[in-house]
Amino acid sequence: MRKDLSARRGVSRRGFLTVAVSAIVAGVVAGVGAYYAGTLAAPVKEVVKEITKTLERPITITETRTETRTVTTTERITTTVVPGVTPTPQTVTTTVTTTITQPPITQTVTKTVTVTPPTLADIREELVQAAKKEGKVVLYTSMPVAICDALEKKFEQLYGIDLEWWRSDTDSVLNRFITEFDGGKYIMDIIRVPLPFAEGSVLLRKTELLSKYVESIPAPYKDPEGYWLSDALIPFSMCYNTKLLKPEELPKKPPELADSKWRGKIAWSDLSTQSYAVVWMNTFEKRYGIDVVKGWAANKPILSGLFTVPIAKVATGEAPITLPVPIPLIMDPKSKGSPVDMVRSPDNAYPAEPSCWMVSSKAPHPNAAELFISFVLAVDGGQEVLLNVGGYQPVWPGVKVMKPELYLKDMKVEYFPEPLWGDALKKKQEEYMKIFGYH
Amino acid sequence: MMLHKLRKYSILPLLLYVGFISLPPIFYVIYGSFVAGGPLKPLGFTFEGYLAFTDSYVQSAIFNSFIITIVKTCIALPIAFLLAWLTTRTDVAGKGMVDTIMPAALLLPGFIAALVWILLLSPSIGLINTRVFPMIGLEGVTLNIYGLWGIIWVQSTLTVPYAYLILASALRNIDPSNEEAARISGGRTFHVLRTVTFPLIRPAFLSCLILSLVLGMEAFDIPLLIGGPARIPVMTTEIYRRSILLPPDHTSAASISLLVLTVALVLVTLQRRYMSQEYRFATISARGYRPPLLKLGKWKYIASFFVWSIIAIYVFLPLAMLLIVSLFRGYPFSTLADFTLDRFVSVWEYPMLKRSLMNTFITAVIVGIVATIVALFVVYCITRTNLKMKSLLDNLSMLPLAVPSIVLSLGFLWAYVTTPLWGTVWILVLAFLAKGLPWGVRATIGGMVQIEKGLEESSRVCGAGWFQTFIKIVCRLLPGTIIASFLLIIIITIRELALPSLLKAYGSEFVSVLLLDMWNNGYIGETCTLSSILIIIIILLTITLRKVFKTSILG
Numbered sequence: 002m003r004k005d006l007s008a009r010r011g012v013s014r015r016g017f018l019t020v021a022v023s024a025i026v027a028g029v030v031a032g033v034g035a036y037y038a039g040t041l042a043a044p045v046k047e048v049v050k051e052i053t054k055t056l057e058r059p060i061t062i063t064e065t066r067t068e069t070r071t072v073t074t075t076e077r078i079t080t081t082v083v084p085g086v087t088p089t090p091q092t093v094t095t096t097v098t099t100t101i102t103q104p105p106i107t108q109t110v111t112k113t114v115t116v117t118p119p120t121l122a123d124i125r126e127e128l129v130q131a132a133k134k135e136g137k138v139v140l141y142t143s144m145p146v147a148i149c150d151a152l153e154k155k156f157e158q159l160y161g162i163d164l165e166w167w168r169s170d171t172d173s174v175l176n177r178f179i180t181e182f183d184g185g186k187y188i189m190d191i192i193r194v195p196l197p198f199a200e201g202s203v204l205l206r207k208t209e210l211l212s213k214y215v216e217s218i219p220a221p222y223k224d225p226e227g228y229w230l231s232d233a234l235i236p237f238s239m240c241y242n243t244k245l246l247k248p249e250e251l252p253k254k255p256p257e258l259a260d261s262k263w264r265g266k267i268a269w270s271d272l273s274t275q276s277y278a279v280v281w282m283n284t285f286e287k288r289y290g291i292d293v294v295k296g297w298a299a300n301k302p303i304l305s306g307l308f309t310v311p312i313a314k315v316a317t318g319e320a321p322i323t324l325p326v327p328i329p330l331i332m333d334p335k336s337k338g339s340p341v342d343m344v345r346s347p348d349n350a351y352p353a354e355p356s357c358w359m360v361s362s363k364a365p366h367p368n369a370a371e372l373f374i375s376f377v378l379a380v381d382g383g384q385e386v387l388l389n390v391g392g393y394q395p396v397w398p399g400v401k402v403m404k405p406e407l408y409l410k411d412m413k414v415e416y417f418p419e420p421l422w423g424d425a426l427k428k429k430q431e432e433y434m435k436i437f438g439y440h
Numbered sequence: 441m442m443l444h445k446l447r448k449y450s451i452l453p454l455l456l457y458v459g460f461i462s463l464p465p466i467f468y469v470i471y472g473s474f475v476a477g478g479p480l481k482p483l484g485f486t487f488e489g490y491l492a493f494t495d496s497y498v499q500s501a502i503f504n505s506f507i508i509t510i511v512k513t514c515i516a517l518p519i520a521f522l523l524a525w526l527t528t529r530t531d532v533a534g535k536g537m538v539d540t541i542m543p544a545a546l547l548l549p550g551f552i553a554a555l556v557w558i559l560l561l562s563p564s565i566g567l568i569n570t571r572v573f574p575m576i577g578l579e580g581v582t583l584n585i586y587g588l589w590g591i592i593w594v595q596s597t598l599t600v601p602y603a604y605l606i607l608a609s610a611l612r613n614i615d616p617s618n619e620e621a622a623r624i625s626g627g628r629t630f631h632v633l634r635t636v637t638f639p640l641i642r643p644a645f646l647s648c649l650i651l652s653l654v655l656g657m658e659a660f661d662i663p664l665l666i667g668g669p670a671r672i673p674v675m676t677t678e679i680y681r682r683s684i685l686l687p688p689d690h691t692s693a694a695s696i697s698l699l700v701l702t703v704a705l706v707l708v709t710l711q712r713r714y715m716s717q718e719y720r721f722a723t724i725s726a727r728g729y730r731p732p733l734l735k736l737g738k739w740k741y742i743a744s745f746f747v748w749s750i751i752a753i754y755v756f757l758p759l760a761m762l763l764i765v766s767l768f769r770g771y772p773f774s775t776l777a778d779f780t781l782d783r784f785v786s787v788w789e790y791p792m793l794k795r796s797l798m799n800t801f802i803t804a805v806i807v808g809i810v811a812t813i814v815a816l817f818v819v820y821c822i823t824r825t826n827l828k829m830k831s832l833l834d835n836l837s838m839l840p841l842a843v844p845s846i847v848l849s850l851g852f853l854w855a856y857v858t859t860p861l862w863g864t865v866w867i868l869v870l871a872f873l874a875k876g877l878p879w880g881v882r883a884t885i886g887g888m889v890q891i892e893k894g895l896e897e898s899s900r901v902c903g904a905g906w907f908q909t910f911i912k913i914v915c916r917l918l919p920g921t922i923i924a925s926f927l928l929i930i931i932i933t934i935r936e937l938a939l940p941s942l943l944k945a946y947g948s949e950f951v952s953v954l955l956l957d958m959w960n961n962g963y964i965g966e967t968c969t970l971s972s973i974l975i976i977i978i979i980l981l982t983i984t985l986r987k988v989f990k991t992s993i994l995g
Contacts, residue, residue: 024453183480313962
């Protein structure tokens with residue numbers, strides 16, 4: 002029987018060795034090439050200098066003293082901040098009532114502080130030039146796509162600087178920022194997330210992650226330590242499908258959705274993956290009570306995504322109504338013709354959250370970031386876009402209202418979200434996962 | 441020459457290449473399950489990751505994974521076997537068409553299948569529930585896809601195609617004269633089936649069974665899309681969920697990954713044992729004579745109806761649904777008047793779409809080229825040489841097949857976090873390389889073994905070196921196989937969701953991730969349009985593949 006020649010001969014030594022050596026060489030070349038490609042693709046790490054400066058702003062302080070005679074025995078100091086949603090100067094009213102029994106004199110001191118809202122004209126030319134040299138600014142946010150687009154267009158139109166934005170749900174935005182930062186990749190300049198996350202999630206990491214220079218920019222809501230500032234309130238309301246529910250059928254307040262007639266008809270966020278949803282559910286629990294929460298759970302809601310997904314489910318008709326979701330996220334698809342709308346509150350009071358801007362401590366484009374924030378706070382700049390494209394209720398007065406249907410005139414804040422983070426958040430998450438039948 | 445002594449180690453570069461791709465992710469998953477804090481801020485040794493197994497949510501995830509996998513196998517395999525037997529052994533109507541359609545059905549992405557079945561069977565907007573049932577008088581009856589049975593059903597629709605292909609090719613490779621002899625001796629059809637046919641294809645059947653079990657455990661797309669809203673966790677989605685929490689819990693994700701990995705590895709090892717024993721049962725003959733097919737007679741209509749309703753439900757219905765939603769505005773509130781072709785134009789305006797398509801295809805092509813070349817070398821080494829450690833090379837190259845995509849991506853996340861590659865698209869390229877290589881090897885090995893050794897021998901006798909022989913003879917004879925491997929790897933890359941979900945290169949998302957995003961943002965019309973376009977591309981690639989590589993790939 003003929004022996005199989007190839008088996009005996011095996012492989013030619015020199016031939017295979019040639020290949021082996023060339024493979025090693027090719028491997029080294031490929032490896033070096035890949036390394037270089039990787040470094041090219043990775044952004045240049047720059048250490049950013051902190052910039053502090055002060056803005057001059059006209060501030061008028063008037064003091065009036067009146068004297069009246071009454072007999073009382075209490076001392077009370079009340080500070081009221083009235084968001085200026087009507088075109089009047091914003092007033093900070095500090096009422097100091099001091100009662101002295103002997104002799105019976107009541108002293109009322111009224112301090113009026115007038116702050117004029119920022120406009121585009123306030124932005125310094127040197128800042129614009131410095132920003133133009135940097136060429137672009139990178140933003141991560143959970144704002145609707147339409148707003149990001151509109152802001153990008155206006156900003157580029159005004160200053161010729163590219164706004165590179167990335168939009169996802171709140172959890173993912175923070176996740177990406179923190180993960181990249183920890184991994185040594187400093188790509189993002191500005192992040193915009195709702196207040197509870199601004200406070201809670203970065204509570205332990207503020208100094209590491211964020212820069213303080215926004216401190217010098219006046220804003221109605223501000224972190225006293227200067228790490229974030231807020232320019233608008235995001236009101237929440239239930240979202241419903243206009244083709245499936247008539248206005249008479251709508252519930253007036255969220256606790257009404259615990260009624261069994263809403264069984265299988267509610268959509269909301271996925272509590273197992275979205276920490277932000279857990280924060281809001283906790284707020285609802287504190288506000289409406291655990292029985293309402295259990296009532297909602299008994300109605301077997303469809304839970305997925307954060308807020309855009311339940312609204313999308315309402316738009317497609319999978320569920321006719323949601324628990325409270327951000328109104329701007331309802332208005333975005335509505336403006337594109339989707340059959341969704343917000344449930345108007347009978348007393349014009351809505352739960353709301355301040356939306357916060359924060360700047361990375363290692364921002365690769367610090368001047369452009371500062372320019373963008375100044376732009377966004379200006380009532381004739383970003384504020385106009387935020388209200389008229391997205392329905393973000395401005396806290397500054399003087400913002401031009403071009404779409405009255407998006408403007409909640411005289412809106413009252415019913416309640417703010419409760420802070421919740423860390424182990425307490427995890428515990429609540431597990432508790433809600435049990436209540437809502439995740440097991 | 442000193443080099444002579446090194447000859448036996450010349451397999452090393454290839455071994456290193458392949459090992460470098462396959463091993464780090466697995467190692468890091470094991471390592472990661474013992475490290476608290478995750479890959480970015482490792483805090484130290486801990487057993488906490490394994491405490492996750494005491495969580496009842498994780499336990500139900502494990503339970504669900506097993507139940508879904510076993511039940512869907514029990515449903516899909518008998519159907520696939522019946523289909524295969526009917527088309528290869530009987531004169532049922534239109535069997536040629538079945539053979540053409542099944543490979544295309546095989547390569548459709550899982551997440552598209554999930555979306556489509558949601559659109560069909562959602563309790564509130566499903567087409568079948570809202571339009572079809574009332575039409576046939578079943579008003580009020582709803583089939584709810586958001587449940588365990590929904591997941592089982594959709595996964596079985598994805599299992600039947602590949603089960604069919606394996607079983608059909610096995611049935612074709614058996615010498616039918618055994619069955620003919622049995623029938624001549626008086627055996628009735630069912631008896632012949634049970635005592636002759638089935639035992640002969642047992643190795644293929646077992647291989648198919650195990651493959652179904654492995655792919656069931658690894659399934660990610662469908663449990664994510666259907667199990668998510670239904671609140672039914674499985675192991676893979678639990679791994680994913682823990683990785684995207686804020687802050688992420690990579691440690692327990694790694695420990696759950698280890699469990700999935702172990703189960704998958706055990707199964708794949710079993711399968712490879714059966715694959716090698718298969719040759720004992722070989723009855724492959726080169727005889728041109730084929731006995732006549734079994735005539736079904738009065739059963740023909742029932743059998744044909746069965747075959748075609750299976751094809752209709754599994755293949756045509758989902759595709760039709762995709763087209764319906766793409767072509768009609770405002771589903772589910774649309775009427776016939778809402779017909780529009782606009783979407784196929786307007787979908788290109790969707791932000792990031794063009795970029796993600798480019799990313800996906802460029803990555804697919806790069807991975808295809810590299811993996812095909814590496815696979816060629818690997819297969820040559822395994823089949824044509826007697827180098828030491830070639831069985832190690834064989835096993836290493838097939839190893840990623842046993843690693844679920846989500847575990848692979850977790851492993852790559854850990855392995856490359858300290859390198860400049862992290863966060864870029866290159867990690868995905870490496871991950872896809874790992875995933876695609878086993879497929880390249882499988883596709884190439886079929887062609888390589890068919891080449892007669894004599895051709896190479898004569899080339900070398902004439903004085904050509906090894907490399908010359910390799911290029912001029914072996915590769916010249918294998919253009920079909922090479923292209924088939926290339927196209928197959930491209931398709932595998934395009935349809936993948938788990939890898940690009942976790943290893944996101946922000947700003948260069950893949951088209952599968954973008955599709956999921958579109959769906960979550962409520963653009964179901966655009967989602968279906970893009971899915972239709974993707975499927976058309978995949979079908980075109982498959983047709984090219986089949987033309988170029990005459991027989992079915994998995995045959």
